[in-house]
Amino acid sequence: MGLWLLRHKDKLDILPYYRRSYITNGLNNGKYYRYYGLPMETFFSFLSSIIVFQIMIPISLYITMELVRLGQSYFMIEDEQMYDQSTNSRFQCRSLNINEDLGQIRYIFSDKTGTLTENKMEFRRAIVYGKDYGNSLHVGDDPSQEEGITGVSGRKRWKLKSEITVDDELVALLHKDLDGKERIAAHEFFLTLAACNTVIPILSRSSSGCMGVQIHGDVEAIDYQGESPDEQALVTAASAYGYTLIERTSGHIVIDVNGEKQRLDVLGLHEFDSVLKRMSVVIRFPNNAVKVLVKGADTSMFSILAKDTEISGHRIPVAVDTRQATQHYLTDYSSQGLRTLVVASRDLTDAELDEWQFSYEEASTSLTDRTTKLRQTAALIECRLNLLGATAIEDKLQEGVPETIESLRQAGIKVWVLTGDKQETAISIGISCKLLTSDMQQIIINGYSEDECRNLLADAKTKYGVKPAGYKNKNIELQKDVPAFDLAISCKVVLCCRVAPLQKAGIVDLIKSRTDDMTLAIGRWKGVSGYGIRFCNGTVPVFEKITPCAWALELSACWLFGFVQLLSQCCVCIDVVLTVDWGSVGFGYTQFQETRCSDFSTSSALTDWSSMLYSIIYTSVPTIVVGILDKDLSHRALLQFPKLYTSGHRHESYNMKLFWITMIDTMWQSLVLFYIPVFIYEDSTIDIWSLGSLWTIAVVVLVNIHLAMDIQRWLLITHVATWGSIFITFGCIVILDSIPIFPNYGTIYHLVKSPTYWLAILLVTILALLPRLLLKVIHQFFWPSDIQIAREAEILRRPNHLRTKTYQGST
Ligand SMILES: Nc1ncnc2c1ncn2[C@@H]1O[C@H](COP(=O)(O)OP(=O)(O)OP(=O)(O)O)[C@@H](O)[C@H]1O
Numbered sequence: 001m002g003l004w005l006l007r008h009k010d011k012l013d014i015l016p017y018y019r020r021s022y023i024t025n026g027l028n029n030g031k032y033y034r035y036y037g038l039p040m041e042t043f044f045s046f047l048s049s050i051i052v053f054q055i056m057i058p059i060s061l062y063i064t065m066e067l068v069r070l071g072q073s074y075f076m077i078e079d080e081q082m083y084d085q086s087t088n089s090r091f092q093c094r095s096l097n098i099n100e101d102l103g104q105i106r107y108i109f110s111d112k113t114g115t116l117t118e119n120k121m122e123f124r125r126a127i128v129y130g131k132d133y134g135n136s137l138h139v140g141d142d143p144s145q146e147e148g149i150t151g152v153s154g155r156k157r158w159k160l161k162s163e164i165t166v167d168d169e170l171v172a173l174l175h176k177d178l179d180g181k182e183r184i185a186a187h188e189f190f191l192t193l194a195a196c197n198t199v200i201p202i203l204s205r206s207s208s209g210c211m212g213v214q215i216h217g218d219v220e221a222i223d224y225q226g227e228s229p230d231e232q233a234l235v236t237a238a239s240a241y242g243y244t245l246i247e248r249t250s251g252h253i254v255i256d257v258n259g260e261k262q263r264l265d266v267l268g269l270h271e272f273d274s275v276l277k278r279m280s281v282v283i284r285f286p287n288n289a290v291k292v293l294v295k296g297a298d299t300s301m302f303s304i305l306a307k308d309t310e311i312s313g314h315r316i317p318v319a320v321d322t323r324q325a326t327q328h329y330l331t332d333y334s335s336q337g338l339r340t341l342v343v344a345s346r347d348l349t350d351a352e353l354d355e356w357q358f359s360y361e362e363a364s365t366s367l368t369d370r371t372t373k374l375r376q377t378a379a380l381i382e383c384r385l386n387l388l389g390a391t392a393i394e395d396k397l398q399e400g401v402p403e404t405i406e407s408l409r410q411a412g413i414k415v416w417v418l419t420g421d422k423q424e425t426a427i428s429i430g431i432s433c434k435l436l437t438s439d440m441q442q443i444i445i446n447g448y449s450e451d452e453c454r455n456l457l458a459d460a461k462t463k464y465g466v467k468p469a470g471y472k473n474k475n476i477e478l479q480k481d482v483p484a485f486d487l488a489i490s491c492k493v494v495l496c497c498r499v500a501p502l503q504k505a506g507i508v509d510l511i512k513s514r515t516d517d518m519t520l521a522i523g524r525w526k527g528v529s530g531y532g533i534r535f536c537n538g539t540v541p542v543f544e545k546i547t548p549c550a551w552a553l554e555l556s557a558c559w560l561f562g563f564v565q566l567l568s569q570c571c572v573c574i575d576v577v578l579t580v581d582w583g584s585v586g587f588g589y590t591q592f593q594e595t596r597c598s599d600f601s602t603s604s605a606l607t608d609w610s611s612m613l614y615s616i617i618y619t620s621v622p623t624i625v626v627g628i629l630d631k632d633l634s635h636r637a638l639l640q641f642p643k644l645y646t647s648g649h650r651h652e653s654y655n656m657k658l659f660w661i662t663m664i665d666t667m668w669q670s671l672v673l674f675y676i677p678v679f680i681y682e683d684s685t686i687d688i689w690s691l692g693s694l695w696t697i698a699v700v701v702l703v704n705i706h707l708a709m710d711i712q713r714w715l716l717i718t719h720v721a722t723w724g725s726i727f728i729t730f731g732c733i734v735i736l737d738s739i740p741i742f743p744n745y746g747t748i749y750h751l752v753k754s755p756t757y758w759l760a761i762l763l764v765t766i767l768a769l770l771p772r773l774l775l776k777v778i779h780q781f782f783w784p785s786d787i788q789i790a791r792e793a794e795i796l797r798r799p800n801h802l803r804t805k806t807y808q809g810s811t
């Protein structure tokens with residue numbers, strides 16, 4: 001860089017204004033000599049301007065926009081250490097990058113319970129010994145009501161936290177003497193509901209019995225706490241029917257049966273197993289009888305029910321009508337979207353108990369393969385059970401879910417629901433949340449073995465003429481389960497029922513491994529690492545039930561809604577980035593032209609101050625303001641037309657074609673910007689600094705009008721930033737030209753006096769922006785984009801909307 005070459009003047013003739021500038025400034029004493037930098041020198045100066053304008057400014061702007069947007073967004077997404085209480089360990093929840101990832105998501109895998117539904121279980125029906133009992137008498141928790149406290153207990157009343165409804169007939173049955181099959185079944189049914197769970201009762205003095213004075217008899221409030229909301233609902237229901245769980249330790253439980261406290265020894269508990277889909281507890285009663293009480297999914301329970309029963313030493317087949325009636329009600333209620341559970345029990349003989357106890361102790365203390373050993377132990381007693389009945393619980397659909405599912409579908413996102421629940425329940429919920437619609441062709445694959453499923457899938461594929469999908473991994477095409485997969489991918493919606501958490505993870509992994517599409521899984525799924533989103537609308541999410549490496553995602557009631565809203569923000573600002581790019585490319589290119597035409601001289605018409613102020617004030621302020629405040633469309637419109645998101649998938653706002661068109665346009669604009677002043681001042685005697693000052697003001701006018709052409713929402717601050725930056729630039733030029741020590745001293749005062757200066761700016765602006773304006777008008781007229789149509793619809797609707805309001809107001 002320290003190398004300089006001295007050349008003769010002859011080459012300078014190509015740019016007379018340069019020569020004159022040197023003469024005017026007296027730099028070369030009228031001699032036609034000047035210094036030329038080596039190309040390397042020029043290259044570095046050009047490179048530095050490119051780095052500053054092309055990289056630094058867009059990056060800083062991008063970061064600013066990101067920060068502002070993150071601050072406003074509905075989700076807080078972060079890399080975070082989560083704490084898992086159940087395993088007493090920490091795990092990492094990976095963050096999700098909203099810009100890059102969320103806009104690209106093509107698949108959402110969702111849990112049913114707690115994601116589509118509220119996860120607030122309400123006990124609806126009890127099917128006891130084949131007979132269905134519903135709701136008639138309402139028992140709530142209003143302390144002012146006598147009935148508000150479970151009224152079935154004789155001496156003691158328990159105030160429950162949640163509302164419950166009980167059936168008179170069933171209550172009457174429970175008050176009969178413990179005699180007859182139906183009565184005994186009802187007794188054991190509620191005992192099982194109260195005992196076979198992991199719910200912990202928390203007792204506290206009720207407000208109606210405050211200050212230690214027992215106003216309404218002996219009233220205490222109970223709050224049932226536990227992992228499973230289903231179990232909480234069941235225990236609460238049992239209490240409403242007079243079977244109140246009031247104490248639980250690892251060794252015993254205390255149940256208040258119609259006012260009579262019964263202490264039962266818990267010999268062992270097989271916790272709920274999501275693979276077996278059932279759980280059991282072994283109880284020793286005060287009369288020394290030992291029973292196993294079991295509850296679980298119908299599919300897992302019916303297969304372990306007794307086929308015959310022993311009466312007076314003879315084995316007699318079990319009457320099938322109770323079972324058939326129960327099954328009938330189960331299908332009926334699950335088709336209504338209720339979550340059903342089957343309840344059964346059995347007396348254990350001493351020999352069975354001994355065998356089980358031995359195995360249980362060994363399995364519980366085993367350090368290896370504990371789960372399998374416990375499963376084998378459970379199988380010893382979870383067999384030949386007597387059916388007691390079933391329960392049906394309602395888990396209401398979350399508000400806004402149908403609309404959101406519809407929006408996501410229109411946005412081109414495939415929603416798959418993976419649930420552990422029964423097929424009928426899942427289909428019913430699927431229909432009520434509009435995941436499944438009447439215009440869809442339903443394919444039900446319901447097989448009991450791998451081969452059966454594979455055959456059913458292959459048949460369906462042939463029947464519906466599904467074409468093979470292109471996989472990212474070509475080896476996959478050779479695998480035998482490909483027909484099934486092809487089918488799943490071609491479906492609009494996939495609903496998987498009775499899947500265990502690990503299988504859910506497997507389904508997600510399958511899609512991830514076979515397509516390039518970005519996926520998002522929502523729910524508490526064990527065994528998969530992945531993205532986590534945390535909802536932060538003021539509520540503190542509860543993460544304690546999430547297992548390590550789970551898809552850690554806690555959702556509030558309107559997560560899907562929030563998600564769509566978040567997506568809507570992804571469309572904004574692309575234009576702005578393009579404009580910034582333009583500004584930097586344009587200015588950089590003008591500098592490059594200038595450097596090139598001056599035969600790679602290191603002298604510049606633009607002062608260091610102009611270059612610096614250009615990036616800091618002249619153009620970045622309006623772009624940042626517009627970037628933050630301007631919106632393509634209102635949230636309302638984006639929510640109304642979720643199809644607009646597919647423009648993001650198609651990269652409508654920023655693609656290669658658009659990039660090159662913008663680049664060509666940029667070239668054109670910078671050529672106009674550079675040559676128009678040069679031609680206009682061809683034969684004049686103005687110096688290089690005057691030309692530089694003209695370029696500076698012209699480029700700022702250009703960038704701002706260019707930006708203004710894309711602004712959709714004009715606010716006062718947008719006006720101030722856009723037009724204000726032109727005035728500020730002018731003001732800065734005036735100030736810089738008033739400082740005597742600068743070489744450009746006084747130039748602007750001469751320039752503004754001549755109309756040529758103003759005409760030059762006008763001409764540059766018109767000529768530079770004309771192609772862009774024409775292209776924009778033609779494109780918008782003949783090939784309007786979805787976003788533009790929605791925007792126009794929104795503008796057109798506004799007066800109508802106001803009219804409708806007035807009309808409504810007057811009626
Ligand atoms: N605590 C429990 N005791 C006995 N059986 C249970 C218990 N919890 C669930 N089940 C049975 O096991 C099935 C599977 O449970 P799982 O938690 O995997 O799925 P889910 O809660 O029904 O649905 P989702 O996958 O949407 O959460 C349930 O449908 C139910 O029949």
Ligand SMILES: [Mg+2]
Pocket residue numbers: 113420
């Ligand atoms: Mg569940």
